[in-house]
Amino acid sequence: MTVDPFERLRQPIEPVVPDPRFTTFLRARLVDALAVPTATVKFPERTAMTTTTASPTTPLSEPRPAPSAIVPYVCVTPAVDAIAWYTAVFGAVEEVRYTGDDGRIGHAELRIRGALLTLADEYPEEGHLSAHSLGGSPVLLQLTVDDVDAVHILALEHGADVSAAPADQPYGNRMTSFVDPFGLRWLVQTVIAVPTTAEIQAAVEGYTITEGGADAS
Numbered sequence: 592m593t594v595d596p597f598e599r600l601r602q603p604i605e606p607v608v609p610d611p612r613f614t615t616f617l618r619a620r621l622v623d624a625l626a627v628p629t630a631t632v633k634f635p636e637r638t639a640m641t642t643t644t645a646s647p648t649t650p651l652s653e654p655r656p657a658p659s660a661i662v663p664y665v666c667v668t669p670a671v672d673a674i675a676w677y678t679a680v681f682g683a684v685e686e687v688r689y690t691g692d693d694g695r696i697g698h699a700e701l702r703i704r705g706a707l708l709t710l711a712d713e714y715p716e717e718g719h720l721s722a723h724s725l726g727g728s729p730v731l732l733q734l735t736v737d738d739v740d741a742v743h744i745l746a747l748e749h750g751a752d753v754s755a756a757p758a759d760q761p762y763g764n765r766m767t768s769f770v771d772p773f774g775l776r777w778l779v780q781t782v783i784a785v786p787t788t789a790e791i792q793a794a795v796e797g798y799t800i801t802e803g804g805a806d807a808s
Contacts (some may be wrong), residue, residue: 602798612631615784620707627676636640639670657730660707661708662708662709663709663730663806664709664710664711665708665709665710665711665730665732665775666710666711666712666713666714666719666720666722667710667711667712667721667722667774667775668712668713668721668723668724668772668773669697669712670695670696670711670712671696672772672773673710673771673773674688674699674701674710674743675697676749676771676772676773677691677701677703677708677743678701679749680714680742680746680749680751680771681703681704681707681736681742682703682704682735683701683702684701684702684703685699685700685701686700686701686702686790686795687699687700688700689731692716693711694713695711695714696710696711697711697712697714698711699711700708703734703808704734704735706734707753721773721774721802722773722774722775723773724776727774728774728775728776730775730776730777730780731768731777732776732777732778733777733778733779733780734777734779734780735777735780735781735782736779736780736781738779738781738783739757739765739766739767739781740757740767742767742779743756743757743767743769743779746767746769746771746777749770749772751769751770751772752769752770753767753769754768754769754770755767755769757770759783760780761786761790761791761794761795762786762790762791762795763782763783763784763785763786764780764782764783765781765783766778766779766780766781767779788800788802
């Protein structure tokens with residue numbers, strides 16, 4: 592009787608249970624790489640947090656779509672006031688909130704005109720500090736709205752530090768900029784025209800416009 596040498600090397604198959612956090616991470620990467628808009632990921636539950644959602648009819652166990660773009664994650668304090676501010680000025684809709692046992696918001700997600708903004712309170716013990724604690728923010732958040740003048744008025748009424756009143760720009764936007772009460776810098780605009788690159792270049796001094804990663808040197 593001839594014995595297959597490979598049979599001597601064969602080992603019994605033992606099922607392996609993967610770490611749920613690893614499988615969640617891997618699935619999210621695959622969903623993002625394949626750009627499948629209907630795919631969903633169920634994230635592991637966070638401990639020591641109380642979760643609330645904007646819609647009481649939505650079960651907390653329902654998986655949510657994995658993000659497929661760069662999403663800003665900002666530190667604001669107090670976060671509960673920031674959520675109220677973004678709701679009043681930008682019309683933000685709160686989707687989920689994780690409130691810690693100490694009363695701080697550990698994570699919240701807002702939708703502003705379809706875009707996702709995530710935020711949390713300060714956690715100095717983890718190095719998570721707000722713009723106020725850091726003395727300002729180098730990040731400028733850009734938001735396109737239907738009526739920049741109306742948003743400008745709302746921002747003023749709610750205590751924003753406006754650095755530039757709405758004005759038409761040569762690249763086709765009417766724009767305002769301000770710092771919100773939580774230290775974040777915003778550039779808010781409404782599209783009013785779609786000029787060509789040549790038209791923009793002719794109207795802008797001190798800059799050379801290049802496109803498609805062209806070598807500007």
